[in-house]
Amino acid sequence: MEKLTREVRILKIYAVSLTAVCILFFFFAFKHQNSHQRFEEIDVERINVIEKDGTLKMVISNKKRQHPGMVNNKEFKPREREAGLIFFNELGDECGGLVYGADKDGSGMVYSVDQKNTDQIMQLQYMEGGSDKKNRTYGLKLWDRPDDFPLEDIIKFEDSLKKLNDPAASKKAYGKLRKEGKLTTERFFAGKTGDGDVGLFLKDSNGRIRLKIYVDKNNQTHIDKLDENGQIVK
Incomplete structure (x- = not known):
């Protein structure tokens, strides 16, 4: 009986010790998972920033793994997009981004802000084609987009064509x-054109330029008011 009692006591001590070790293990494991991690340097092809419920809010990615875009929580078909950042709102729509790229034929960088349920209405952009400086433009652009022709309808229309x-x-x-x-209508540009003009360029609701305030490449100043046919109004 003494031997049996001693063995039972040993088993109890073993069980208590094992339980304590398991509790400590899970505690430190949980603490490790929820602690902040600090890295001096990492290499990564894509990062998804999500809310606690898994809602996607931002993607930082290289070109190959870039997100194709999304509307109403539905991803677009796979397509080629440049490296950069893509933003998503609480409705599950892409709502803007920053992308950039370059090759032997040109280079560019664009920061876009999207209208709800459709595509961009504002861009800060730089574009350049090849070695020809006449194809270099940069500045701020604004567009008008209709509310009754959302992005899903635009995609269906273009796919059918x-x-x-x-x-x-x-x-x-x-x-x-x-x-x-x-259709989308460009309404405003402030920046430098491919012709070397720097200034403000305003268009009407039909996309026709109506007012230009600029300095040309010869440092001459201009304030031009135009009619619907593009003729300067004296």
Whole structure:
């Protein structure tokens, strides 16, 4: 009996000790998982920033792994996009981003702000084509976009035209949308044009330039008011 009692006591001590070790193990493991990690340097191809519930809010990625975009929590079909940052709102829509890239034919960097349920309405951009400085432009652009032609409808429209593979039909379809006021219209540019002019360039609701305030490449100042046909109004 004494031997049995001693063995039972040993088993109790063992069980208590093992339980304590397990508790400490899980405690330190949980603490380690929730502690802040600090790195001097990391190499990564993509980072997804999410909320606690898993909602995607931002993607930082290289070109190969870049997010294709999203609307109404639905990802677009895979497509080529440049490296950079893509932002997403609480509705599950892409709402802007910063992308950049370059090759032998040109380079550029664009920061975009998207209108709700559709594409960009504001961009801070730099674009350059090849070695020709006449193709270099940079500045701030603003667009108007209709509320009744959301991004999902734009994508369906463009996909249907691609399937047709008919340039004439595509031109007619785009013309119809323009008459209905469903196409994007550039309204404002402040920056430097490919012609070397630096200033403000304002367009009407039909995309026709109506006012230019600028300094040209010869350092001459201009304030030009234009009519609907592009002729300067004296």
